[in-house]
Amino acid sequence: MERIPILHVGTLLLVTIQVDMHDRLATNLQEDLTHRLSETHAKGVLIDISALDIVDSYIARIVGNIAQTSRILDAHTVLVGMRPPVAMTLVEMGVTLEGVSTALNIDKGMLLLNKIINK
Amino acid sequence: MLNSEYVPIKMEEDLLLVRKCVRQLASSVGFGVLDMTRLMTAAVELGRNTLIHGKGGHMRAVIVVKDKAKGIRLDFEDAGPGIPDLDLALTDGYTSKDGMGLGLSGAKRLVNEFTVIPVTPRGVRIIAISWLDE
Numbered sequence: 001m002e003r004i005p006i007l008h009v010g011t012l013l014l015v016t017i018q019v020d021m022h023d024r025l026a027t028n029l030q031e032d033l034t035h036r037l038s039e040t041h042a043k044g045v046l047i048d049i050s051a052l053d054i055v056d057s058y059i060a061r062i063v064g065n066i067a068q069t070s071r072i073l074d075a076h077t078v079l080v081g082m083r084p085p086v087a088m089t090l091v092e093m094g095v096t097l098e099g100v101s102t103a104l105n106i107d108k109g110m111l112l113l114n115k116i117i118n119k
Numbered sequence: 120m121l122n123s124e125y126v127p128i129k130m131e132e133d134l135l136l137v138r139k140c141v142r143q144l145a146s147s148v149g150f151g152v153l154d155m156t157r158l159m160t161a162a163v164e165l166g167r168n169t170l171i172h173g174k175g176g177h178m179r180a181v182i183v184v185k186d187k188a189k190g191i192r193l194d195f196e197d198a199g200p201g202i203p204d205l206d207l208a209l210t211d212g213y214t215s216k217d218g219m220g221l222g223l224s225g226a227k228r229l230v231n232e233f234t235v236i237p238v239t240p241r242g243v244r245i246i247a248i249s250w251l252d253e
Contacts (some may be wrong), residue, residue, distance in 0.1 A: 054156055054160045057164060
């Protein structure tokens, strides 16, 4: 089954979505991340969506779920790299991504995660 | 030039074809990246509605011209149970199943024209049009 790779680096799990996202892939990612969080005791999840040209309400919901689940498993999620047209489209649709931390790029996302984790 | 396209929507992977087809059309008409993103997102939301709520159907995408304006019309049709309460379905947060409840209402906001037509005996047809800003 098609899966998005999850890299375990230090205390973080890194996910770079490089393929066209579809619903099952998103659901699999949510499941896989949940397993990896409990296996690795990672403290942070960084999801890079800079390669995605659209984010629809389903994908947005999964990202929200991942953020909430990671919180329950004692980790934090930061979403990075959202393209400006994607951000504008989500806002116009009324998708708020409440509870999801964001950063402009991977560097800033790592800084933010480390700041949150070490607080 | 590609100017009309028919995409069956029977399984989830078909939504990728919907997206690809809309991207090609939007690009050939000269849509900018923001308008293209809006239209592709609307198309995926409507395609998912066709697939999940409508139990499958198809999309027809065509380039339309009115006076001097150019646009793209997306026409989704299914033979599902229909939408008994359209106002409710277009309400933010209303969801018949999973999703954020922003599928139809979100798609409506992303296009210039949005029409829902019941199909007899069963099903629904949703027409969304986006005009290219000159």
